[in-house]
Amino acid sequence: MSQMRKDIFSGEWVIFASNRKDKPYSYKHSNKIEENDKNICPFCPKNENLTPPTVYEIKNGDNWEIRVFENMYPAISPTDYESDNDNFYESIYGYGIHEIVVDTPEHTMDMSNFSNERFVKLFKVFIERIKFMRSQNNIEYIQIFKNNGPLAGASISHSHWQIMGISILAKEQERMLEAFKEHKNKTQRCIMCDIVKHEIEVKKRIISQNDFFVSLVPYASRQSFEVWIIPKRHVSTMPLLNQNELEALVSIFRDMIKRVQSLRDGISFNVCFQEEAKSFPNGLFHWYIKILPRIGTLAGFEQGTRCFINPVIPEFAAEFYRKK
Numbered sequence: 001m002s003q004m005r006k007d008i009f010s011g012e013w014v015i016f017a018s019n020r021k022d023k024p025y026s027y028k029h030s031n032k033i034e035e036n037d038k039n040i041c042p043f044c045p046k047n048e049n050l051t052p053p054t055v056y057e058i059k060n061g062d063n064w065e066i067r068v069f070e071n072m073y074p075a076i077s078p079t080d081y082e083s084d085n086d087n088f089y090e091s092i093y094g095y096g097i098h099e100i101v102v103d104t105p106e107h108t109m110d111m112s113n114f115s116n117e118r119f120v121k122l123f124k125v126f127i128e129r130i131k132f133m134r135s136q137n138n139i140e141y142i143q144i145f146k147n148n149g150p151l152a153g154a155s156i157s158h159s160h161w162q163i164m165g166i167s168i169l170a171k172e173q174e175r176m177l178e179a180f181k182e183h184k185n186k187t188q189r190c191i192m193c194d195i196v197k198h199e200i201e202v203k204k205r206i207i208s209q210n211d212f213f214v215s216l217v218p219y220a221s222r223q224s225f226e227v228w229i230i231p232k233r234h235v236s237t238m239p240l241l242n243q244n245e246l247e248a249l250v251s252i253f254r255d256m257i258k259r260v261q262s263l264r265d266g267i268s269f270n271v272c273f274q275e276e277a278k279s280f281p282n283g284l285f286h287w288y289i290k291i292l293p294r295i296g297t298l299a300g301f302e303q304g305t306r307c308f309i310n311p312v313i314p315e316f317a318a319e320f321y322r323k324k
Contacts, residue, residue: 002094149268
């Protein structure tokens with residue numbers, strides 16, 4: 001059963017999904033990251049019976065290249081949800097859609113070794129799933145993300161992504177909406193467009209750029225070596241990217257993944273696609289991607305105050321990436 005409860009102090013929503021405690025974990029628990037027997041991997045070809053049915057796929061002849069299906073252990077669900085009857089606190093049904101996107105049939109294929117063609121196909125799959133989820137009633141916000149490695153939250157080593165369509169606007173997106181609105185009201189411009197313009201001018205935190213995209217370390221990054229990939233053209237949602245922009249996105253994205261992986265052997269990291277929510281005024285938002293290396297953990301001060309301590313100044317992180 002999935003349920004959402006609002007923190008009475010912060011206003012942030014917490015998703016409770018008791019079924020996820022039973023999900024499989026393909027990494028051995030030890031000081032050294034090792035993988036369990038790959039023969040039982042549910043994401044490998046011929047093991048499709050170990051997952052829910054395919055809802056979307058890209059095929060090459062009789063074989064699939066990219067496969068999409070519902071998460072067997074969803075954080076939210078279109079059918080299995082409930083609300084709490086405690087009148088003192090606020091809760092809502094844990095309604096939503098939670099899908100898995102397996103981006104390669106090869107069990108040990110690393111994303112950084114994907115061809116440009118495969119990435120274009122993958123991103124087009126994301127666009128189709130965004131369109132589908134946005135067409136569904138009660139889906140407010142869609143998050144596409146990848147947990148790469150056990151320290152980033154991955155439980156199965158076979159390369160895959162997740163897409164969650166949820167019925168509420170999370171606090172992070174609420175804060176972003178207010179920032180976009182405030183800047184628009186003051187300047188009649190997009191705050192992200194102005195960030196891109198400023199960062200290109202000062203050159204301190206820019207990592208790389210092409211005709212359509214820029215990669216940079218954000219000025220007040222909360223995590224060490226955090227990276228944003230931002231389109232230069234104002235695009236509020238991924239489905240609005242054209243073919244030339246998709247190809248340029250693939251080029252800069254592949255390059256940044258390799259630079260992130262140069263931080264240390266076997267580094268874990270998260271990739272998060274920041275989408276426009278349904279309740280955002282049309283065209284206000286500026287779509288972008290976050291890449292978040294998992295270096296260190298949140299300690300007592302961060303947990304107690306929600307104020308982050310980042311030991312790596314963004315200008316140093318950008319210089320490190322530029323040299324790679």
